[in-house]
Amino acid sequence: MAPALETRGLVKDFPVGLRGVKLRAVDHLDLTVPAGVIYGLLGPNGSGKSTTIKALLGLVTPSAGECRIFGRPSGEVAARREVGYLPEAPYFYRHLTGRELVGFYGRMCGLGRRELAGRVETVVAQVGMTGAADRAVETYSKGMLQRIGLAQALVHDPRLLILDEPTAGVDPVGSAAMADLIRGLRDAGKTVLLTSHLLGQMEALCDRVAILDRGRLVAEGTVAELTGGAGRQQLEVDRLDEAQVTELRAWLAARGCGLHGVAAGGRGLDAVFLERVGRDRAGGKEA
């Protein structure tokens, strides 16, 4: 089976200034995203993440190399039938309601009228926007825009989703809800390519990640492989004093194991926030 996404020797240069000096945004990038995983694309600003995504979607023409979507050259219009795309900080037609917007994109993807109504209802409910679907898009908050954006990406039931910073500017409740949605999509057999600056969220969410810097791939693998946590575990216990820690270390050493770190426990601020603010707000009740 062909990988969901593949780039081979991808290069993208942008001419800068009148002399035509070239700025290399992506530099000989080889990337393979297997089907059915959540794949994180990480990197600082200007590392080439968005350009790579645009090349994958045929929005920019590679200077060299090739991109494939499920084995098909990504420059072909037909290849994009398998892709749903949520751009960074999405901006949609303000004069449409959420339902009309999703319907419009559904029709653009070739859904027939009969099929469309059912699909629109399904995806709008899936992203928790049923209650606000008949409001004009111009009245939506940032979090709602992201969710209706995800609905338009899902409307034609693509096998691959490309989500560029899907939680940018979204509060922790909305962000957690988005993460749950993304996990649900992976569990339903979709492939998700994700970019984000929230490394903690990416670590918790992604099966595999690639790190880009100045257009080059600098690391790739599962999160456990990259963090060195493949053969390790974390235990949370009641507070131990210095003598008890020493005793535990000796006990572990006798069994061939090491104690690699001791840190204060607790649930973390994000867990407390989510508990106090309530996850149910993300279920479509946001004003």
Added chain:
Amino acid sequence: MKGAPFSFLRLGLVAQNTLREAVRQRLLHLFVGLALALVLGARGLRDFNFGAPELKFLADCGFGAMTLFGSALTIAATAQLFFSELENRTALTLLAKPVWRAEFLLGKLLGVALLTALFCALLTGLLAAVLWVREGELMALDPEGFRGGRAVSYAMVALGGSLQWLRLVVLAAFTLLVASFARTQVFAVVCGFGVLVICHLQHLAQEAYTRAGSAVGVALGGFLGGMFPNFQVLSLADSLDAADLPSLATWARLTAYGLGWAVAAGLLAVLSFRRREI
């Protein structure tokens, strides 16, 4: 997996969305409002008729309003509706779908063509109503002068409106052609007005060059004639007399002339936009 052939349905959806967006724009409301005001208020300007018959003067005012405000509306709408897609990044979402760039661009053109069709239909209808009412008043005042019945050919008025529309469609296509490679909306608007001036005045330039006998001038005139349509060709509406009504063949030839230029400019725009980086 099936391919994704060019789809007129998708093109139509882009056009429909473009039209919906256009009719909500305040600047366009302003142009339509001014044009309507000029047609309705033309009777108040009768003293400035420079000796032309009153009904002819009213018709000139109506078609003048269509040309002036219709051209401004067409250029502004085409540039704004195209660049708003790029600047607001709605084009990014749309072109990431299985959509051909040609469907997107020609859909935009069709949307503006529908907008200008509504504009011309509205103004032509209003002009016809103004002429009808005033002609009725004049007939009551001077029955002898209208012994043969109504003097105005309303078929000519309708034809004049349709020719105005053809000009606006050609203008929209040329503005879109510039927008397809332009970096800024202002550049596209300025070039749009430049095209308008060339298309309106090139016949005068050609006549002047020919009279002067300058080889360079004649060559320049020929170049302009080859690169831009001559809007004078689409100006049969100077007369309101039914006797001047062109034949069906002439009307078809004029339509083919206008649409031919629009299609050619539209296809060039598609070619130019094909590899534009979004």
